[in-house]
Amino acid sequence: MSQHTVTLYPSRQFKDNARSALGDTELRHSLRTAMDFLMAKRLSAFPDENELETLRTLGETIRQRCLAKLPTLLEQLEAKLTANGIQVHWAETPAEANQIIQGLIDRRNGKLAVKGKSMVSEETELNHHLEAHGVTAVESDMGEYIVQMAGEKPTHIIMPAIHKTKAQIAKLFSENIPDTPYTEDVDELIQIGRKALRHLYMKADVGISGVNFAVAETGTLCLVENEGNGRMCTTVPDMHIAITGIEKVVEKLSDVVPLYSLLTRSAIGQPITTYFNMISSPRKEGELDGPREVHLVLLDNGRSQAYADTQLRKTLQCIRCGACMNHCPVYTRIGGHAYGTTYPGPIGEIISPHLLGLENTSDLPTASSLCGACGEVCPVRIPIPEMLMRLREESQRPANEHVAHPLRGQGAGRTGKESIAWRVWKGVVGKASHYKLFGWTASHLRALTPVNQPGWTQNHVPMKPAAKTLHQLIKEREAKRS
Amino acid sequence: MSARDNILGKLKAAPVTPVIEPDTAAHFARFASTASKLELLKHWAAAMRSVKTEIIWVTESNWADKLAARVTATNLPDLLVSDTPHGTKARAALANSDVTVKVFDRPVDEWKESLFNDVSASLTRCLCGIAQTGTLVLWPDSKEPRTMSLVPPVHFVLFDTQTLYPNFFTAMDAQQWSAGMPTNAVLVSGPSKTADIQLTLAYGAHGPREVIVLACLPEGVNPTLLEDAA
Ligand code: SF4
Numbered sequence: 001m002s003q004h005t006v007t008l009y010p011s012r013q014f015k016d017n018a019r020s021a022l023g024d025t026e027l028r029h030s031l032r033t034a035m036d037f038l039m040a041k042r043l044s045a046f047p048d049e050n051e052l053e054t055l056r057t058l059g060e061t062i063r064q065r066c067l068a069k070l071p072t073l074l075e076q077l078e079a080k081l082t083a084n085g086i087q088v089h090w091a092e093t094p095a096e097a098n099q100i101i102q103g104l105i106d107r108r109n110g111k112l113a114v115k116g117k118s119m120v121s122e123e124t125e126l127n128h129h130l131e132a133h134g135v136t137a138v139e140s141d142m143g144e145y146i147v148q149m150a151g152e153k154p155t156h157i158i159m160p161a162i163h164k165t166k167a168q169i170a171k172l173f174s175e176n177i178p179d180t181p182y183t184e185d186v187d188e189l190i191q192i193g194r195k196a197l198r199h200l201y202m203k204a205d206v207g208i209s210g211v212n213f214a215v216a217e218t219g220t221l222c223l224v225e226n227e228g229n230g231r232m233c234t235t236v237p238d239m240h241i242a243i244t245g246i247e248k249v250v251e252k253l254s255d256v257v258p259l260y261s262l263l264t265r266s267a268i269g270q271p272i273t274t275y276f277n278m279i280s281s282p283r284k285e286g287e288l289d290g291p292r293e294v295h296l297v298l299l300d301n302g303r304s305q306a307y308a309d310t311q312l313r314k315t316l317q318c319i320r321c322g323a324c325m326n327h328c329p330v331y332t333r334i335g336g337h338a339y340g341t342t343y344p345g346p347i348g349e350i351i352s353p354h355l356l357g358l359e360n361t362s363d364l365p366t367a368s369s370l371c372g373a374c375g376e377v378c379p380v381r382i383p384i385p386e387m388l389m390r391l392r393e394e395s396q397r398p399a400n401e402h403v404a405h406p407l408r409g410q411g412a413g414r415t416g417k418e419s420i421a422w423r424v425w426k427g428v429v430g431k432a433s434h435y436k437l438f439g440w441t442a443s444h445l446r447a448l449t450p451v452n453q454p455g456w457t458q459n460h461v462p463m464k465p466a467a468k469t470l471h472q473l474i475k476e477r478e479a480k481r482s
Numbered sequence: 483m484s485a486r487d488n489i490l491g492k493l494k495a496a497p498v499t500p501v502i503e504p505d506t507a508a509h510f511a512r513f514a515s516t517a518s519k520l521e522l523l524k525h526w527a528a529a530m531r532s533v534k535t536e537i538i539w540v541t542e543s544n545w546a547d548k549l550a551a552r553v554t555a556t557n558l559p560d561l562l563v564s565d566t567p568h569g570t571k572a573r574a575a576l577a578n579s580d581v582t583v584k585v586f587d588r589p590v591d592e593w594k595e596s597l598f599n600d601v602s603a604s605l606t607r608c609l610c611g612i613a614q615t616g617t618l619v620l621w622p623d624s625k626e627p628r629t630m631s632l633v634p635p636v637h638f639v640l641f642d643t644q645t646l647y648p649n650f651f652t653a654m655d656a657q658q659w660s661a662g663m664p665t666n667a668v669l670v671s672g673p674s675k676t677a678d679i680q681l682t683l684a685y686g687a688h689g690p691r692e693v694i695v696l697a698c699l700p701e702g703v704n705p706t707l708l709e710d711a712a
Pocket of ligand 1: 317318319320321322323324325346347374377378379380381382
């Protein structure tokens, strides 16, 4: 059987994508408004700064404890889930995960799957794979439903259709859903979506979902949502397949309390979501509803590479709240599609190199001004700017240099010109006499500075050395004082 | 080697980092509310109402009549109840009305379409409430199945206000959830909603459009006491 191959080579187009996104005024307006709104909402959800900081530290410590014990917790989770009747599957690659899921659906001769929100299934491009094998997978989260109908990918991990205006959605619905008049009334649009999807929950052979936290202690899959589509997908069809990354396991049930609070408040400024859905087994003997089969697919896809390095391991603390993108000046200007990856924004910049290799993502760690906003708001205190610098270093490290935990695509960001520039720079600043000579020459020959400076002058005025070096100025000042 | 062995092998080969044990209980104790039971209940009600939940104050002796009155007042044609004592009580209260009372007494597979198409409201009870976030904890079982609180557009919840906990942690801790979880448990804070279209909040996404809580007060507690600040 043919296999859908995941072909994501984002970085090669990142700069072009970013440039064209910057020119799209409608998009920029939508994003700016939305991000301002989400930032204000988050702020209002944490009125007590002390409580926020204490909770962040608690969240960070919990995630680090869970990661420190990751292999043991995964085994414990598997044992608990299995004892509860939930079947556990392991996949190293997106292709393996897709094949497992397709196999499970095929076994039941399933043709229709309804899907709750799952970024991991976006990562594996599950829908395409299923489609290619005769299974229709319908996204049921309103935002995902809209994005799928438009033939696009989500532009934000929490708000998939944040880039779309209601006029665009009205047009999309009226053109794609039978007997649907054009309306820009948001309530009406939601009711149209509700009606179209309720029909499908009833008929679907299988429900597919993501997982926000997988609890090893009790063997419980926790799902966070507002819409109820996640509950529909995990309750109504006779089979439920959940897919998640191996890092999502937490040790204790009580661990989810602070993490859940951090997640909803950081993501959308809500004290809590409408639903917190905890699933611990398939339908038991005597129960009247719920799926008879529940499966969990655990996906690695490069996460173990991040895990191997104690600094980069912190990337896996992420609870996917999206706050880092809401606060990112780069994301706010270019939106999620420009990154070309499943996870955009700061979290995408630090996780994608592990999922796709630096050879496909070497531009992403540089898509940041290192302003530090992401690290400041991250509810589990991931030092994102530090991770970005480290990844920049790895993408510049010569491919043949031996290190303890080489990253896939090490050195992929190196270009001849850049390495020469760094070598020259090293020569200049490495020795006092060289630096002095360089300063003298630059200030004396400043009139010869080229007006056209590639990489700089398309957006800035040309750089020109000062008439006197800083050393000279200080010397003169000291002389005056004495 | 299986995928499982490969993944676990890689993780086990990675450097070991120290484990720092956080004190979750201490955190929640430190930031615990010092409010009285009555204040907590007011806070709970205000939080639930802020997400479009209707609250009807009732007592053990009058809740079924108040339910019947609310169902008939809005002309709901039918109500789905469970085969439980409270289901039976609700059924009795509606016996002389035009409302069709349906009982969830057979596997959903036998009547899925009808559950989706022909049921307009349901009644379930809940395990407890959470004051801080304005939340009810549903704990479905073989008598009161999961879809009852999910599929019908209007959901009535019978809530014993004596089971209100200050926050999620205290509820989970006091009731020792970690000792064993049911097939499914759900925290519910209002009717389903979404802000996926231009961040405009709309209720009635996929789950119930309306959540109406029959909040049962101990006999003798005057509901007006709860209303002044709520
Ligand atoms: S990195 Fe931090 S802020 Fe960004 S999505 Fe993950 S948890 Fe949220």
